[in-house]
Structures are given as C-alpha cells and as structure tokens.
Amino acid sequence: MIDDEKIIDLFFERDQQGIRELDQKYGKLLHSLAFRILNDRRDVEECVNDAYLGVWNTIPPQRPQVLSAYVCRIVRNLALKAYDRNTAAKRNSAYDVAMGELEGCLPAPGTVERELEARELARIVEGFLDTLSRENRVIFLRRYWFADSYKDIARQVGLREKAVSVRLSRLREKLRQYLMEQEVFV
Amino acid sequence: MNTQKFSEALGEIDHSYLEEAVSYHRTDRPFRRTRRLPTALTAAMLALLLIGCVAAAAGVFGTRLTDLFTSRTESGYDLSVAIERVPTQDLSDELLAVGSAIQQQFETAQPHQSWYPGHWQTDFASHEDACQFIGLDLSTPAEWAQEEQQTTLNVYGTAHGQILQCILETDYVLNGIRVSLFSSIYTENYAEEITFGVRVAKDVEFEESFYTTSGNLPCQVIASSALDSSYLGLDGYLVYGGVLYNLHIAYQDGDSPQAEAILRQWADSF
Numbered sequence: 320m321i322d323d324e325k326i327i328d329l330f331f332e333r334d335q336q337g338i339r340e341l342d343q344k345y346g347k348l349l350h351s352l353a354f355r356i357l358n359d360r361r362d363v364e365e366c367v368n369d370a371y372l373g374v375w376n377t378i379p380p381q382r383p384q385v386l387s388a389y390v391c392r393i394v395r396n397l398a399l400k401a402y403d404r405n406t407a408a409k410r411n412s413a414y415d416v417a418m419g420e421l422e423g424c425l426p427a428p429g430t431v432e433r434e435l436e437a438r439e440l441a442r443i444v445e446g447f448l449d450t451l452s453r454e455n456r457v458i459f460l461r462r463y464w465f466a467d468s469y470k471d472i473a474r475q476v477g478l479r480e481k482a483v484s485v486r487l488s489r490l491r492e493k494l495r496q497y498l499m500e501q502e503v504f505v
Numbered sequence: 506m507n508t509q510k511f512s513e514a515l516g517e518i519d520h521s522y523l524e525e526a527v528s529y530h531r532t533d534r535p536f537r538r539t540r541r542l543p544t545a546l547t548a549a550m551l552a553l554l555l556i557g558c559v560a561a562a563a564g565v566f567g568t569r570l571t572d573l574f575t576s577r578t579e580s581g582y583d584l585s586v587a588i589e590r591v592p593t594q595d596l597s598d599e600l601l602a603v604g605s606a607i608q609q610q611f612e613t614a615q616p617h618q619s620w621y622p623g624h625w626q627t628d629f630a631s632h633e634d635a636c637q638f639i640g641l642d643l644s645t646p647a648e649w650a651q652e653e654q655q656t657t658l659n660v661y662g663t664a665h666g667q668i669l670q671c672i673l674e675t676d677y678v679l680n681g682i683r684v685s686l687f688s689s690i691y692t693e694n695y696a697e698e699i700t701f702g703v704r705v706a707k708d709v710e711f712e713e714s715f716y717t718t719s720g721n722l723p724c725q726v727i728a729s730s731a732l733d734s735s736y737l738g739l740d741g742y743l744v745y746g747g748v749l750y751n752l753h754i755a756y757q758d759g760d761s762p763q764a765e766a767i768l769r770q771w772a773d774s775f
Contacts, residue, residue, distance in 0.1 A: 348527070383520075384520065385520050385521070385523070385524040387523070387524065387527045387528070388520035388521075388523035388524045388527065389520065391523055391527065392516065392520070392523065395516060396516060399512065399516070418508040418509075418511075418512060419508075421508050421511060422508055425507070425508065425511055437510065437513040437514045437516070437517050438514075438517050440510070440511070440513075440514035440517075441514045441515070441516075441517035441518050443514075444511075444514050444515060444518055445518050445519060445522070448518070448522055453525070453529075456522065456525065456526070457525060457526050457529045460522060460523070460525075460526040461526055463512075463515060464515050464516075464518075464523065464526065465526065470704075473705075474705075474732070474733065475529065475733075475734075476529070476734060477732045477733070477734025477735075477736040477755065478755075479685075479703075479705075479753065480704070481674070482674075482685065485626075485655070485657050485674060488626060488657075489628070489655070
C-alpha cells in the first residue's frame with residue numbers, strides 16, 4: 320500500500336486512482352466505523368462513498384496532516400448525520416450501546432450553568448484525554464469515538480475483554496469526576 | 506449533559522488523538538505471526554511444572570481442559586470447573602443486599618436500554634476491603650498487598666434477587682509485569698455446570714501443564730503464545746476452599762523467568 324502522502328498527491332493531481340488507493344488502505348476501517356454507527360450495510364456504503372466524494376472535493380485545497388484521522392472524521396460526521404435521519408426503530412447500533420454507557424457519567428445541566436459549545440467542550444475533553452495513559456486514551460477513543468466492541472479493543476491493546484470492560488468503567492468514572500471538577504454541564 | 510452533545514464534542518477533538526487511536530495497533534503493536542512457544546520457555550515450563558498431572562486428574566475439585574482451539578479468526582480454550590457451591594449464608598449481609606439491587610435492575614430495565622440487568626459492579630480500595638464486603642477470605646500472597654493497583658467486584662444475580670456468582674479482580678504490577686488475579690465464587694443458586702472459557706485473538710497457541718503447589722494442591726497452567734500486541738500470557742487455575750482462582754500474567758518475551766516466578770509464588774501461597 321502506498322504512503323498517505325502519495326495518496327494525497329493523487330488527489331492534488333485530480334487522479335481518481337487516489338480514491339481507489341484510499342479505499343484500499345482505509346476502506347475496511349471506514350466501513351466498520353460507519354457500520355458501528357449505522358448498523359445497515361446499504362447506509363454504510365452510501366456513507367463511505369459520500370465520504371470519498373467529500374475527500375475528493377476538499378483535497379485540494381486542504382492537505383491533511385493525518386489522512387486517516389481526516390477521512391475517519393468525515394465518515395463519522397456523515398454517519399452521525401445519517402443516524403439522526405434514521406428512525407428510532409433502527410437505533411440499535413454499536414454506537415448506541417457505546418453512547419448509552421456514557422449517559423450515567425455525564426453531569427446533567429442545572430438551571431444556571433451555561434451550556435458549552437461543542438468546540439469548547441472538545442478542548443475540555445482533550446484536557447481529560449491528556450490526563451490518561453496512552454493505552455487508556457486509545458481504549459477510551461476506540462470505544463467512544465470509533466464505537467469499537469470490547470472484543471476488538473481487547474485484541475488491539477492485548478488485554479482481556481473483561482479487563483477492557485473494567486478499564487472503561489473506571490475511565491467513565493474518571494471522566495465524570497473530571498467534568499464535575501471543570502464544572503462542565505452541557 | 507446529553508450524549509449527543511458529548512458525541513459532537515468528541516468529533517471536534519484534535520486529529521492527533523485519532524491518529525494515535527488508529528495507528529496504535531499498527532505502529533506500537535504490530536501484527537506478528539503467531540508462533541509456537543520458544544523452546545527455552547517450553548522446557549522451563551516443563552521443568553517447573555512437571556509433577557501434579559496425576560493429582561489434577563484424580564482430584565475432586567479443580568479444572569479440566571475440555572476444548573482448545575487455534576484458528577484464523579479466534580483462539581481459546583474451555584475449562585470444566587469442579588467446585589463446591591458456596592452457601593449463601595456464608596456471605597455477608599452487604600453482599601446479599603446486592604441481590605436486591607440486581608432484582609431492582611430487572612424490574613426497571615427497558616428493552617431499548619443499552620445495558621442488561623443481572624450484573625452489579627463496584628471498586629474497592631483494597632483486596633482486603635473487598636473480602637470484608639463479600640464475607641469470605643479470598644487468598645492472595647500477602648507480600649503483593651503493596652503492589653495492588655485496582656480491586657473490582659462483579660456480582661451476577663437473578664431476577665429473584667439471588668446471587669449466582671461473584672468475581673473479584675485484583676490487579677497488580679509486580680516488577681513491571683501486569684498481573685490480574687480473578688477469584689470466582691459460585692453460590693448454591695448456581696445450578697448449571699460450570700465452564701470457564703477464554704477467548705483471545707486469532708492464531709494464538711496454548712500449552713497446558715500442571716504444577717503441584719508446596720501445599721500439594723494441583724494448579725493447572727495454560728501458557729499462550731504471543732498476541733498481536735506481542736504480549737505472552739501465563740494463566741494459573743486453582744480451586745481452593747470453594748473459590749476458583751485464576752492468575753493471569755501478561756508479559757513480554759524477555760520476562761519469562763519473572764512470570765514463572767510470579768506464578769510459582771502465587772500457587773505456593775495456598
């Protein structure tokens with residue numbers, strides 16, 4: 320597989336081989352990410368294809384520093400938009416399960432606290448991620464950004480599924496405490 | 506805070522975090538072709554864990570390997586566990602009260618929720634505190650107390666509030682090696698045959714051996730070849746006093762002697 324830089328160069332040259340190379344290198348990752356949110360093969364295909372079109376339309380002028388993160392973010396955004404359009408009956412994806420876990424640890428808004436914008440909150444989340452070890456940071460993001468299963472995370476980091484479950488439980492509690500300390504209510 | 510907003514915020518985090526999460530597997534934990542255990546390790550294991558096979562086979566209580574498989578998609582093994590069930594009257598009132606909490610879970614659970622009733626979990630400051638809560642003295646080497654990292658109790662129960670099973674996990678870091686001790690008890694309410702299944706990544710191979718402890722107890726040992734993460738695994742299984750103990754050691758290739766020493770120290774502490 321060719322380097323990310325070369326794939327980006329193909330986009331800059333308006334060579335459609337860039338899309339094929341992108342699909343070959345990251346297609347599996349992108350499809351699985353979209354599937355965990357949408358839980359529907361047809362929606363996933365549409366979402367990933369739209370993401371490729373999005374990449375085609377934005378590179379150039381943009382030259383992403385990290386292609387994988389760039390394209391994952393596009394897929395996630397598109398998948399979440401499609402997810403919102405879907406009926407409640409279809410909401411049984413891995414993403415639902417992962418987000419459901421977070422429900423209990425996110426402080427509820429009171430009456431006087433101001434609500435934070437997503438970007439502002441993102442900086443606070445980054446602050447939380449910076450307090451974690453690298454392994455815990457990966458475990459947290461693989462679960463709540465990528466909606467990976469415990470099993471997949473366990474394989475990635477070399478822990479048991481049970482240990483991943485316990486670790487995530489502790490990370491959620493740490494997140495809850497961190498958000499409370501930061502007086503974050505959204 | 507609603508999860509949608511949190512999800513939106515997650516979508517805005519810096520790309521460096523995503524890069525780390527995507528590449529962690531590829532750069533830091535590269536795929537490694539699974540191989541058989543190094544000859545030196547196998548020989549050492551055999552030398553270390555030679556005796557006890559007969560004791561394990563003949564013992565009333567203990568573990569027995571019933572299935573072991575290595576495939577391209579998943580590897581693992583199953584143990585059949587012969588163990589006495591713990592009478593609920595031996596458990597503390599605090600633990601029995603968890604049964605009511607689990608019963609309430611079943612009563613309030615809705616089908617669309619992302620969690621399932623029947624499981625209750627809590628953390629303790631120490632293994633000793635957890636034992637006091639459970640009402641049983643679960644064995645662990647005394648000299649490891651200073652190295653405790655985390656202690657978590659998982660309790661499983663029925664819709665009628667009966668406690669079925671408790672698993673206490675205590676994690677240690679001993680000389681840089683990560684060690685998890687799982688102490689499982691099955692109550693008299695647990696009517697089914699007990700099996701203990703371990704599932705790990707593809708292409709992992711296992712090797713079974715036995716060790717007789719200094720207290721003459723049979724300890725079953727399963728060594729696993731390297732995961733994709735390059736970590737090897739060494740698991741000891743021992744049934745004692747109505748408790749199934751499983752010591753899991755994750756270690757890197759060069760740490761084999763230390764891992765074996767940890768296993769031996771643990772097994773001989775009974």
